[in-house]
Amino acid sequence: MAVSLREGFCISGYSALDSTLDRKKPLFGAAAHSLEFSPWKNEYSLKQMVLGEPLAGRDKSVQNFSICFPQSARWWDKGELDNMVDIRSAGNLVDTLANAGNRLVILNFYSPDCGGCRTLHPKICQIAESNPDALFLKINYEDHRSMCYNLNIRVLPFFRFYRGQQGRICSFSCTIATINKFKDAMAKYNLGNCDSGPAKGLEKTELLKLALGESPPSSIIR
Incomplete structure (x- = not known):
């Protein structure tokens, strides 16, 4: 059947x-x-x-x-690579960014019932495969609503780029129709080592919001 x-x-x-x-x-x-x-x-x-x-x-x-x-039936797990990591908590996100060094880190905010996220996922996997030195952090909105809300995520799919001491270098939403926006950001910021020292990670204001853990609204734009 x-x-x-x-x-x-x-x-x-x-x-x-x-x-x-x-x-x-x-x-x-x-x-x-x-x-x-x-x-x-x-x-x-x-x-x-x-x-x-x-x-x-x-x-x-x-x-x-x-x-x-099997877990492979979940579309957001299909094609997952070694440089694609699921974030389990706010503390896990903070620690992963702090320990990323100079690697380009991309935060991928998605929801299992977001059609745009689902359509875009295979392309993101292809880009991750072509850029093995970059780190892709997957954040499931349904599992981490409070964290996403306190990071000011209001639309899905949404991406944030981080790099070493610079911290967040860009953020945007894109779809399969505007995938070139994502590719242009990868080409611009994935240029090898550009600085040294500890990674900046999240902003202090964001860390404070995560610590306070404000409750999110019931809806988000998808």
Whole structure:
């Protein structure tokens, strides 16, 4: 059976074991199951509904089933390279930027249900492959809403470029139609070592906001 992960799907059915006949067959009173898959979050849920009372004198047990999907089913993980890193927390982001040295670091803010982010992702992977010395930090808006809000991220997809002691050198939003904006930034700032010393990382005002952890609004432009 072929299904489209983009559209999602549902699998349902039921069965029970009738010990009096010693064979599997649907029975009145068995449990019906419905398996629903979310295409954006790679999540599935198993629901159960009792169809009626069991027949007297019969020993029955409902057959359960489960389906697991590999992580590769998530579009934002496809094509991931060694220089593409998932950020797990605000502290993880601060430490990664501080330890990046002179490497060009690109913060990639995205959401699993952002169509523009999904379309752009393969191109970003290609650019990351062509620039192995650059570091791409992936920040999932759905997992880190508060962090994104306190970094003033108001539209997706969104990118920030950091470099050594200079700190943030540019930031912008782009789509597949304006991918040249991203390519031009890579060509301009990925020019090898340009300074020495500890990396600047986030601004002090941003660090303060992250420490305070203000709550974000419920929506963002996608």
